[in-house]
Amino acid sequence: MDYSIESTPLEKLQCDCLITGVFADKSLSPAAQQLDILTHGLIARLVERGDVTGETGEALLINAVPNSKIERILLAGLGKKEALNGKNYRKTLAAAINSLKKLPIKDVVCALAENPVSGCDLTWKIRQIAEVFGDAAYQFTQLKSDKTLECKVEQTRMLAPEAEFDAAGLGLRQGRAIADAINLTKHMADLPGNVCTPTYLAEQAIAVGKKSAKTTVEILEEEDMEALGMGSFLSVTRGSRQPAKLICLNYQGGEKNAKPVVLVGKGLTFDAGGISLKPGPGMDEMKYDMCGGAAVIGTLQAVAQLELPLNVIGLVPASENLPDGNANKPGDIWTSMSGKTIEILNTDAEGRLILCDTLTYAERFNPDAVIDLATLTGACLVALGRVPSGLLGNDDELCNALIRASEIAVDSVWRLPLWEEYQELLKSNFADMANIGGKDAGTITAACFLSRFTENVRWAHLDIAGTAWRTGPTKGATGRPVPLLCQYLLDRVN
Numbered sequence: 001m002d003y004s005i006e007s008t009p010l011e012k013l014q015c016d017c018l019i020t021g022v023f024a025d026k027s028l029s030p031a032a033q034q035l036d037i038l039t040h041g042l043i044a045r046l047v048e049r050g051d052v053t054g055e056t057g058e059a060l061l062i063n064a065v066p067n068s069k070i071e072r073i074l075l076a077g078l079g080k081k082e083a084l085n086g087k088n089y090r091k092t093l094a095a096a097i098n099s100l101k102k103l104p105i106k107d108v109v110c111a112l113a114e115n116p117v118s119g120c121d122l123t124w125k126i127r128q129i130a131e132v133f134g135d136a137a138y139q140f141t142q143l144k145s146d147k148t149l150e151c152k153v154e155q156t157r158m159l160a161p162e163a164e165f166d167a168a169g170l171g172l173r174q175g176r177a178i179a180d181a182i183n184l185t186k187h188m189a190d191l192p193g194n195v196c197t198p199t200y201l202a203e204q205a206i207a208v209g210k211k212s213a214k215t216t217v218e219i220l221e222e223e224d225m226e227a228l229g230m231g232s233f234l235s236v237t238r239g240s241r242q243p244a245k246l247i248c249l250n251y252q253g254g255e256k257n258a259k260p261v262v263l264v265g266k267g268l269t270f271d272a273g274g275i276s277l278k279p280g281p282g283m284d285e286m287k288y289d290m291c292g293g294a295a296v297i298g299t300l301q302a303v304a305q306l307e308l309p310l311n312v313i314g315l316v317p318a319s320e321n322l323p324d325g326n327a328n329k330p331g332d333i334w335t336s337m338s339g340k341t342i343e344i345l346n347t348d349a350e351g352r353l354i355l356c357d358t359l360t361y362a363e364r365f366n367p368d369a370v371i372d373l374a375t376l377t378g379a380c381l382v383a384l385g386r387v388p389s390g391l392l393g394n395d396d397e398l399c400n401a402l403i404r405a406s407e408i409a410v411d412s413v414w415r416l417p418l419w420e421e422y423q424e425l426l427k428s429n430f431a432d433m434a435n436i437g438g439k440d441a442g443t444i445t446a447a448c449f450l451s452r453f454t455e456n457v458r459w460a461h462l463d464i465a466g467t468a469w470r471t472g473p474t475k476g477a478t479g480r481p482v483p484l485l486c487q488y489l490l491d492r493v494n
Contacts, residue, residue: 001137003130003176005168006109006157010034014069015157016105017061019096021078021112022047022054031111031159035073039065043075055079056088059099070109074100078115085118086410089125093132101136101151111159113168123171124408126158130175131182131483138183140190140476177305178486182479184208185291185298189469189477193270193287198245198318201267201290205247205297205316212304214253220246230357232336233317236350239274239327240320246358247293249300249314253307259368260311261492263300263485264358266351266374267293267318274321274328274347282471289351291468291477292373293318299485308493313365317354321347333431337361338453343431351376352435352446356453363456369398370454371488373462373481379442381466388412389467389481392447393460402460402484405491411484413462422448 006013010031021029026047028036036043042062046052052060058077065073076096079088092112100108110133113125137151160168188196188204202219209217222244225234230246237244247267254260268289272278278286293316300314328347335341337360342353351374362370373389380390388406391413393399399415406413422444425437433452437445447461467480 017072024054126171127175134179181298181302186477188294233357239322239324244319247316264372265292265296341431343428380463388414390463395458405488409483409487
C-alpha cells in the first residue's frame with residue numbers, strides 16, 4: 001500500500017472513499033461536519049436516526065455521495081471524546097480499514113488524524129494510520145497458488161493542513177518504515193520451517209544490510225562459534241541437519257565511539273523440543289519460535305530506513321531444536337562462552353541456551369544497553385495472556401524507558417520481578433546451574449538464567465511468547481514487538 005499526505009479541500013477532493021469520524025455523543029468530527037454541509041445534512045440525518053452511534057470500533061459506509069467527487073464516506077466511531085486515547089484511536093483505525101479492505105476501493109483518504117487524541121501529536125496520529133492500515137492489508141500468499149490479495153486498497157492519503165506538513169511528513173516517514181518492518185517480520189515468521197531455516201534468516205539479514213550503506217552484516221558459522229567457546233548454543237543445534245548461524249547486523253548511524261544499543265532476538269526456526277519432545281497438537285506453531293529474531297531484523301531495517309542517529313547492533317542466534325541420536329539429552333552438561341557450566345534438565349528449554357552465549361558475545365560491543373526478545377516461555381502466556389509481553393531486567397531506568405515506549409507505541413508490556421530468591425530454583429548438584437527451575441515462576445526463572453550472563457551490562461528481557469503470533473482462525477504473526485523497539489529507539493533520539 002502506498003501512503004501520502006493530502007491537503008486538498010474536501011469540496012475539491014476526489015477519492016473512492018473518505019474516512020471521517022463520529023463521536024458517541026453524536027457530535028461530528030470537523031471533516032464530518034464539513035461533509036454534512038456538502039451533502040445537505042445527510043450525515044446528521046443518519047446519526048439522528050441511529051444508523052451510527054459513534055461507539056469505538058463501529059463503522060458505517062455511505063455507498064453513494066450525491067454531487068461529490070468523493071464516491072463513498074465511511075463514518076468511523078470514535079467513542080467518547082474524553083476517552084479517545086492511543087489505544088482507542090488505533091481500534092477506530094482498525095475497524096475502518098477492515099470494513100473497507102474487501103470492497104472494490106483503491107483510493108482512500110483518511111481524515112481521522114484531525115481529532116484530538118490524549119497525549120498524542122499529529123506525527124504520532126499519522127504514523128498510526130500507516131501502521132494499522134499496513135497491518136490490516138498484510139496477507140501471506142507466497143506459498144499459495146492463488147495469490148489474489150484480499151485488500152483492494154492501493155493508496156491511502158492522510159488528510160493534514162498545509163501548515164502542519166512537516167509534522168505530518170515525519171509521521172508518514174516513521175509509519176511507513178515501521179509498517180514495512182512489521183510486515184517483513186510477519187512474513188519471515190509466517191514462512192514454514194522447511195523454508196525459513198537459519199540459513200534463510202541469514203540471507204534475509206544480508207538483504208536488509210544491502211539496503212543501507214550504514215549497515216554491515218556478518219554471519220558467524222558453527223566453526224566460528226566453536227572457536228569462541230559457545231558450547232551452550234552449539235548444544236542445541238546438535239539434533240538438526242541445518243547449520244546454526246549467529247547473525248550480526250551492525251548499523252552505525254551515530255558517532256563512531258558512541259555506545260550502541262544491542263538487540264538480541266531468539267531465532268529458533270523450528271522447535272520440536274528436542275529429546276524432551278513437545279506434544280503433537282499445535283506443534284506447527286513452533287515455526288514461530290524465531291519471532292524474536294525476525295523482529296530484530298525488521299527493527300534494524302526500520303532504523304536504517306529512518307537513518308536514526310544511533311548505533312544499533314542486532315544479534316540473532318538461529319538454529320533448530322530437533323530430536324536426533326546426536327541431540328542434547330537431559331542430564332548433559334555444557335560449558336557456555338562465559339565459562340559457566342549448565343546442566344540440561346529439559347531440552348525444550350533451549351532458547352535460553354542459545355541466548356546466553358549471544359548475550360555474552362554482545363559484551364564485546366561495549367553496549368549502552370542490551371535488550372533481548374524471545375518467545376521463551378509458555379508460562380508467560382499463562383501469566384499474562386496475549387495482551388502484554390513480559391518484561392524483566394536488571395536496570396530500572398532501562399525497563400521504565402521500555403514501559404514508556406510501550407505506552408506510546410500501544411505495544412504493551414508488564415514488568416515481572418527478578419528477585420534474588422528465584423535464583424535458588426536454578427541450583428544444580430552437578431553444574432553451575434540448571435537450565436530450568438521447576439514448575440513455579442517459569443517466566444521469571446528463565447529470565448534469572450539469562451541474568452547470569454548479563455551481569456556486566458544494562459539489560460532487559462522481553463518474553464513475547466504470548467504476543468508474537470495469533471492462534472486459531474486468524475493464526476499468523478503479529479510483528480510485535482517491532483513498534484515498541486522502534487519507539488524506544490526514537491525516544492533515545494529525541
